Amino acid sequence: MKTMTCKELGGACDEKFTANSFDEIGRLSKEHTKHMFDKRDLAHLEAIKQMNELMKDKTAFIQWLHSKKETFDKLPNN
Numbered sequence: 855m856k857t858m859t860c861k862e863l864g865g866a867c868d869e870k871f872t873a874n875s876f877d878e879i880g881r882l883s884k885e886h887t888k889h890m891f892d893k894r895d896l897a898h899l900e901a902i903k904q905m906n907e908l909m910k911d912k913t914a915f916i917q918w919l920h921s922k923k924e925t926f927d928k929l930p931n932n
Contacts, residue, residue: 855872855873855874855931855932856872856873856874856879856926856929856930856931856932857870857871857872857929857932858870858871858879858883858925858926858929859871860883860886862922862925863879863880863883863922864901864904864905864908864918864922865883865886865887865890865898865901866890866895866897866898866900866901867890867897867898869886871883871886872932876922876923876926876927879926887901887902
């Protein structure tokens with residue numbers, strides 16, 4: 855199990871996600887983002903806006919995603 859925060863994954867808060875794989879931590883982050891979107895949390899709405907801009911450039915987004923996976927892979931197990 856490894857832990858990353860919302861901020862470490864491009865979000866806006868210190869909420870922690872713990873998972874066995876990068877894909878799993880991505881799913882947890884996505885669920886959290888949806889919840890914060892539904893709450894209309896302004897900080898998360900800004901982070902979503904920035905992520906949407908990043909996703910417009912497929913190459914940049916893939917590079918960003920790979921860097922986050924590398925970060926996850928280098929983390930020690932909890």
